Amino acid sequence: MAVDVTAEGTDKLFTYLVPRSLAGRLTPGQWVRVPFGGRRLVGLYVGPAERPPEGVALKEIAGLLPDIPPIPAPLVQLARWTADRYLSTFPAALRLLLPTEARRQEVRTLTITNYRLNVDDVEALVSELRRRAPRQAELLAYMARVGGEAERAQVLADLGESIAGPIRVALEKGWLTAGRVARRRDPFADEHVEPAPPPVLTPEQEQALASIRQELIAPPAFRQPVLVHGVTGSGKTELYLRAIALVREMGKNAICLVPEISLTPQMIQRFRARFGGDVAVLHSALSAGERFDEWQRIRRGEVSIVVGARSAVFAPFENVGLIIIDEEHEQSYKQEAPPPAYHAREVAAERARLEGALLVLGSATPALESFHLAQTGVYRLVSLGHRIDNRPLPPVTLVDMREELRAGNRSIFSRALVEALDQTLSAREQAILFLNRRGYNTFIMCRSCGEAIQCVHCAVALTYHLGDDHLACHYCGYTAPVPLVCPSCGSDKIRHLGAGTERVEQELQRLYPHVRVARMDVDTTRRKGAHAAILKRFADHEVDVLVGTQMITKGLDFPGVTLVGVVLADTSLNLPDFRAAERTFQLVTQVAGRAGRGDRPGRVIVQTYQPDHAALQAAAEHDYHRFFAEEIRFRQELDYPPFAHMIHLVISGEDEAAVAATAQNVHRVLAEGGFGGQILGPAPAPLAKLRGKYRYHLVLKGPDVRAMAAEVKACFAAARGKWRASRSVSLSVDVDPVSIL
DNA sequence: AGCACGCCGACT
DNA sequence: GTCGGCGTGCTC
Ligand SMILES: [Zn+2]
Ligand SMILES: [Zn+2]
Numbered sequence: 001m002a003v004d005v006t007a008e009g010t011d012k013l014f015t016y017l018v019p020r021s022l023a024g025r026l027t028p029g030q031w032v033r034v035p036f037g038g039r040r041l042v043g044l045y046v047g048p049a050e051r052p053p054e055g056v057a058l059k060e061i062a063g064l065l066p067d068i069p070p071i072p073a074p075l076v077q078l079a080r081w082t083a084d085r086y087l088s089t090f091p092a093a094l095r096l097l098l099p100t101e102a103r104r105q106e107v108r109t110l111t112i113t114n115y116r117l118n119v120d121d122v123e124a125l126v127s128e129l130r131r132r133a134p135r136q137a138e139l140l141a142y143m144a145r146v147g148g149e150a151e152r153a154q155v156l157a158d159l160g161e162s163i164a165g166p167i168r169v170a171l172e173k174g175w176l177t178a179g180r181v182a183r184r185r186d187p188f189a190d191e192h193v194e195p196a197p198p199p200v201l202t203p204e205q206e207q208a209l210a211s212i213r214q215e216l217i218a219p220p221a222f223r224q225p226v227l228v229h230g231v232t233g234s235g236k237t238e239l240y241l242r243a244i245a246l247v248r249e250m251g252k253n254a255i256c257l258v259p260e261i262s263l264t265p266q267m268i269q270r271f272r273a274r275f276g277g278d279v280a281v282l283h284s285a286l287s288a289g290e291r292f293d294e295w296q297r298i299r300r301g302e303v304s305i306v307v308g309a310r311s312a313v314f315a316p317f318e319n320v321g322l323i324i325i326d327e328e329h330e331q332s333y334k335q336e337a338p339p340p341a342y343h344a345r346e347v348a349a350e351r352a353r354l355e356g357a358l359l360v361l362g363s364a365t366p367a368l369e370s371f372h373l374a375q376t377g378v379y380r381l382v383s384l385g386h387r388i389d390n391r392p393l394p395p396v397t398l399v400d401m402r403e404e405l406r407a408g409n410r411s412i413f414s415r416a417l418v419e420a421l422d423q424t425l426s427a428r429e430q431a432i433l434f435l436n437r438r439g440y441n442t443f444i445m446c447r448s449c450g451e452a453i454q455c456v457h458c459a460v461a462l463t464y465h466l467g468d469d470h471l472a473c474h475y476c477g478y479t480a481p482v483p484l485v486c487p488s489c490g491s492d493k494i495r496h497l498g499a500g501t502e503r504v505e506q507e508l509q510r511l512y513p514h515v516r517v518a519r520m521d522v523d524t525t526r527r528k529g530a531h532a533a534i535l536k537r538f539a540d541h542e543v544d545v546l547v548g549t550q551m552i553t554k555g556l557d558f559p560g561v562t563l564v565g566v567v568l569a570d571t572s573l574n575l576p577d578f579r580a581a582e583r584t585f586q587l588v589t590q591v592a593g594r595a596g597r598g599d600r601p602g603r604v605i606v607q608t609y610q611p612d613h614a615a616l617q618a619a620a621e622h623d624y625h626r627f628f629a630e631e632i633r634f635r636q637e638l639d640y641p642p643f644a645h646m647i648h649l650v651i652s653g654e655d656e657a658a659v660a661a662t663a664q665n666v667h668r669v670l671a672e673g674g675f676g677g678q679i680l681g682p683a684p685a686p687l688a689k690l691r692g693k694y695r696y697h698l699v700l701k702g703p704d705v706r707a708m709a710a711e712v713k714a715c716f717a718a719a720r721g722k723w724r725a726s727r728s729v730s731l732s733v734d735v736d737p738v739s740i741l
Numbered sequence: 742a743g744c745a746c747g748c749c750g751a752c753t
Numbered sequence: 754g755t756c757g758g759c760g761t762g763c764t765c
Contacts, residue, residue: 056765
């Protein structure tokens, strides 16, 4: 029998003997526990071994994971595909199919104690006890009153904590018996949701829904994925809810992926208001136990809808009819850290193909890859060009900050933005100010020698934080006091440059002392619930201006907001990354979409030093098509995605010479191994040092990812024995990277 | 990830 | 001559 051991870093199958106790109980896809080098590991039974390895003493499978049935075959296939496509080991991909809680020695479940009354003539006993032991009598009378059975927590709540003593006595006397019941850990136990009737659809929504319906009933071979391109506020979520209702009527299940940051209580409420308890939620804010219980509900078929972040694409459903990806352009769908570095959109497409489901992607700013597939006829394009109730999209003004400097305005706010703020605030309306940098100053530099103060562990400038009065590294968390003299030349002419959200907040407060300002960024939302608290204060208009980073751009719906200001749009434009323009366009469009969602029209002011940049101009016109036409040409000319695929290899380690040498060796292995695509590099990565480790990188380019991935794997396999990277350096592989820093 | 094995420098 | 560091390979 072959068992795939979930030991990271190994892609081998291992053979085990099936103990008599498991004979006949093993089906492929079953999770098992096996001894492995002195330890117990979780493995996946993939099937009988064709021929047992020679000269090895086989061990026996220790047992099954309790209460976890075999993974359905399409999901095992999906894991295999993910491992191949994203160049990870099979066990690493399998890890996505099993919540961590399920691999524990003992799965912890939430159990509650309940008591049952065990007395024939309660009345007699109660009256007998009344004088001698009034609390005893009270307890027994209570038990009789509630029908002979009650949960311990309820008894304590109703009769007071001091009833614990009498309960113990009653148990000893045999008047009560105790039992334990498993209870689902329900993350929404405290919330009660009113069912909400579906609103009337706009004609555009009706049309879009009709297209989705057509694809849903089409035979799988003719089924086309649907790309919903809907402007901000056009009612995409309602469309998803309707589509889900359709598949549910067809007796199939639906998965709806939502970016982690948008998976707010409000979003979940919308699903529960429509579908009640038929919804399971999977996201990282759940405790391991809650996550496991939600996972079990999905697996057992107790729900037909899953709403979740990236990893929910692996939800243990059978019979999936629909996979929706909301805000499909979002980068958070790309896994970065533990391999496989998969993109949920790609995995969803493959899962839909494997299971004959319909894939629906939605965005106001589709990823270039997705819109390209729509243009080439692979996806069916559905457009929602108007906001609900025909509310206009807010006009966007680009303000040239060079002009401001020339006019002698050295403030971070342009005259136009100040004027707009004046008007908005005096009309008692709300504003959002967006800047994609936190902290007070983004770097500190010496005026004598020009040196910027860097993190000791990373090749990154330190940011000054006013609140903590120190310099901090946003990559590794290192902090240092603000130096009085330059660390490299000793000069005291130290200059603070570049503004972050803290600075914006402070300047704003100085300009408008009576205006209520709140700041939302990683620094103010570290505490659990802080995020929701800030948004609530803003929603209740206890705050006039919300200053924030990325996290305020996503799906927030505040009707009172009539002004959105982008303090500096250039920050994401100048990154050494081929997606810089796309990211900027998305950011500006999304944040602009927060304005004018209520009855009063909104407007947007975007400050920039590059007002002629095509991405900004297109965003200002709300013209996705123009942006796309421009950007796709650039991508084609330079052979970037979607015309080519990339594989990003990063070699890192503490010894720079060893890192450089390894990077060179990796290049050799690929070149000599006959890798067919382009090999760029090695070169020091743009982020040359991170957390004390030097970083070198190579970029591989070619038209066919799966072929490239297979070739890379073959090259390393061929080199095995001849050369292997030492353990002091590590190699990370990112297929179709979202950025190549 | 943990453990054994082996090579090389430092010290009894 | 031996002890122990660490870099490397293997675990059915
Ligand atoms: Zn750092
Ligand atoms: Zn200096």
